[in-house]
Amino acid sequence: MxxxxxxxxxxxxxxxxxxxxxxxxxxxxxxxxxxxxxxxxxxxxxxxxxxxxxxxxxxxxxxxxxxxxxxxxxxxxxxxxxxxxxxxxxxxxxxxxxxxxxxxxxxxxxxxxxxxxxxxxxxxxxxxxxxxxxxxxxxxxxxxxxxxxxxxxxxxxxxxxYLSAGHAWDQNIFSLEEVAVSGLQDQDRDGARGRWTTREMVHRIALSFLDMVWHFDNDFTHKLHLCDIKPENFAIRKDLTVVAIDVDMAFFEPKMRDILDQNCSSDDDCNFFDCSSRCNLNKRRCSPRRRNSNLQVICEKIFRPWFSPTLLGAKAGLPLQVPGF
Structure with missing residues (x-):
């Protein structure tokens, strides 16, 4: 370069x-x-x-x-x-x-x-x-x-x-119109390729988040923890794969345990951004084992605001319902 x-x-x-x-x-x-x-x-x-x-x-x-x-x-x-x-x-x-x-x-x-x-x-x-x-x-x-x-x-x-990054200022976390993507679904008997609908794109992105969570939990020698989960730290590729683009606060299990293993007087002292553990009041020491998970935080900070029926109103229409599941 x-x-x-x-x-x-x-x-x-x-x-x-x-x-x-x-x-x-x-x-x-x-x-x-x-x-x-x-x-x-x-x-x-x-x-x-x-x-x-x-x-x-x-x-x-x-x-x-x-x-x-x-x-x-x-x-x-x-x-x-x-x-x-x-x-x-x-x-x-x-x-x-x-x-x-x-x-x-x-x-x-x-x-x-x-x-x-x-x-x-x-x-x-x-x-x-x-x-x-x-x-x-x-x-x-x-x-x-x-x-x-x-x-x-x-x-x-x-x-x-360079990828289409998420943003917190709009409920539509990702600007889907920026992603020029062709769907893989059959549009006719000849199997012609057509564009995915917005609903299908949202489903695929949500499923990719879940795939990423499982991947980070199971596919490496050590579990990978994400301690700064917010829309801006993720992006989507043209095939709608979710990508972590800011990983300054991502840690494998050994380093995560070192970070959490601190002195404490209450559970509040055992929070490290989005990663938390519990305080052992007898030892006055935080447990080195994280008590919440990547999935819990993504559900709380990504999925909940994204699919909130309160915000979507009548248009919510079971946004996470995927045919066949």
């Missing part, structure tokens, strides 16, 4: 979507397609440097295997993945947790070259690995359709796919 940005001028700035506490989210166009550029901190110098680069000629001596090793350690640290007994714990997915999985994932991207890495490349990689959202998206890149795809990076900025 750097060559397209710095040499060929193929990356065009469009507008700033978010800028607070150093975090930047920018809409741009890359080779004619819309993208989102992100960075947790504003300046490259704000990130911790890779210590081994302080030694002369170290960068030239690092093999791709060395880079995979250092990247894997940093990812494990960033995501708070367990050091011990991780193969015996958690669900059966096998992805998003084990050391071998991480090595394979990074190996595909980093080892597939016949030369070493320059100091600039290593420094850029290290700044990206210090951004939890980037490491999260990269680790799940080939394991989940429910997270945004990383398209490239340059320096401390990384590019993700």
């Amino acid at each position: 750097c060559e397209d940005l710095c040499v060929h001028g193929l990356v065009e700035y469009k507008r700033c979507l978010y800028y607070e506490n150093g975090k930047k989210v920018i809409e741009a166009r890359w080779r004619g397609s819309s993208i989102i550029l992100k960075s947790k901190l504003e300046n490259f110098s704000s990130y911790e440097p890779l210590g081994i680069l302080d030694y002369q000629d170290t960068a030239e001596e690092l093999s791709p295997v060395d880079v995979v090793f250092y990247a894997t350690l940093e990812v494990r640290n960033s995501l708070g993945l367990a050091e011990e007994n991780e193969d015996e714990e958690g669900g059966g997915g096998g992805g998003g947790g084990s050391n071998s999985s991480l090595a394979k994932l990074w190996g595909k991207k980093l080892k597939n070259r016949d030369k070493g890495y320059s100091r600039a490349e290593l420094a850029s990689l290290w700044s990206l690995l210090q951004q939890e959202e980037y490491t999260f998206l990269r680790v799940l890149q080939d394991l989940s359709t429910h997270v945004a795809k990383v398209l490239g990076s340059c320096g401390h900025f990384y590019a993700v796919e």
Whole structure:
């Protein structure tokens, strides 16, 4: 991406979507397609440097295997993945947790070259690995359709796919007219493709939310917790797949337990945004086990306002009723 940005001028700035506490989210166009550029901190110098680069000629001596090793350690640290007994714990997915999985994932991207890495490349990689959202998206890149795809990076900025994001200012959480989608239903005996109705699109989006919840609960080595659930943090692709686009507050089970395991005097002290546990008053300690679930919060903060009969009135018409279920 750097060559397209710095040499060929193929990356065009469009507008700033978010800028607070150093975090930047920018809409741009890359080779004619819309993208989102992100960075947790504003300046490259704000990130911790890779210590081994302080030694002369170290960068030239690092093999791709060395880079995979250092990247894997940093990812494990960033995501708070367990050091011990991780193969015996958690669900059966096998992805998003084990050391071998991480090595394979990074190996595909980093080892597939016949030369070493320059100091600039290593420094850029290290700044990206210090951004939890980037490491999260990269680790799940080939394991989940429910997270945004990383398209490239340059320096401390990384590019993700541009999607139709949700919004809280209207009951219609997603702007369905922005999604040019063709339905898969048969319109006649010849099986011609036709547009889905709005009702069918809403059903498919709701079912995709449920599929995402099951996927995050069961398909990885550790359960994945979403602690900041709101319409703006999700988007839909043209096939109506729901995608988590802001995962700064997404945590695998080991890190979730560390976050919740705090001193307390009441249950109110055991709430971490949308993730909560209970206070053991005898020990004055929060339980490390989350008491609510992704599904409960999505029902409360997404489905309830979206399908509220009070707001829809007579037009509600059992909006979640799906034929055949």
